[in-house]
Amino acid sequence: MERFFLLVLSGCLGVSRVKADSLSPPVNVTIKEVKANSAVVSWDIPEGDPVIGFAITQQKKDVRMLRLIQEVNTTTRSCALWDLEEETDYIVHVQSVSMSGTSPLSEPLRFRTPKEAETQASKNEVTMEEVGQATQLRAGELIIIVVVLIMWAGVIALFCRQYDIIKDNEPNNNKDKAKNSSECSTPEHPRGGLLRSKV
Known part of the structure; x- marks a missing residue:
């Protein structure tokens, strides 16, 4: 199965994409394996949606710069977020991608990365x-x-x-x-x- 990645760093919050009217936003969006510089976001897709991929927007709290991660031709329900800054608040949205466009944004998910020292202590x-x-x-x-x-x-x-x-x-x-x-x-x-x- 072919997989394509698209990473966009944008200076504004508005990213113009075609909206798919029939597509529901992902549900049960959660963050796990949170470390000082990385985390994993996971979600579920409502049954029956013709999903071919996903799009994730990652933004630092109170900062207008955001990162867009898009992957198509996949059934994956999780994605690694990398190059994060320690002790920083982030907001994540997930969207489903279909042949006709993207779903509305999921509910915003907020999380904070720990200090590097805290991550090492929890390992020990x-x-x-x-x-x-x-x-x-x-x-x-x-x-x-x-x-x-x-x-x-x-x-x-x-x-x-x-x-x-x-x-x-x-x-x-x-x-x-x-x-x-x-x-x-x-x-x-x-x-x-x-x-x-x-x-």
């Missing part, structure tokens, strides 16, 4: 939920290890028991063999047989 923090998940994982691993060790101990004990039984039976077999051979022999002829007299 470990939440209690993550600690709990790690503890559950370790407990599960320990249970598996204990079960495997018990099974191996059982196998080794069974082997030792069988080995002892085999070893105990071996001398009895030798004694039986010795007994059988001694019954056939006489004191005079240890190899067995009768005395023959010379004629």
Whole structure:
């Protein structure tokens, strides 16, 4: 699928575009993954709209300069905003794009970028939920290890028991063999047989 990008920096707020009467503006516009210099905006499109792309306007609060990001031939429902300034307020609008034009602007979405130091600190923090998940994982691993060790101990004990039984039976077999051979022999002829007299 072909994708085209159009980035426009404009000195005024009014950007002339053809409006599509039947197209509804995007809904549920949200900002996530907000960092000092970037963020991700996402949205939903009402069902049935013949959307082929989107257009995003990004503006610093109280500043007339805005950035327009337009992408067509896509079903994407999110876009990365880059090159933002830390500790700055931004306003974002999203529009749907169809073959006949663009939808009205979505409701304005305001957000503020954090300081770079705050972003680094949040990366280094470990939440209690993550600690709990790690503890559950370790407990599960320990249970598996204990079960495997018990099974191996059982196998080794069974082997030792069988080995002892085999070893105990071996001398009895030798004694039986010795007994059988001694019954056939006489004191005079240890190899067995009768005395023959010379004629």
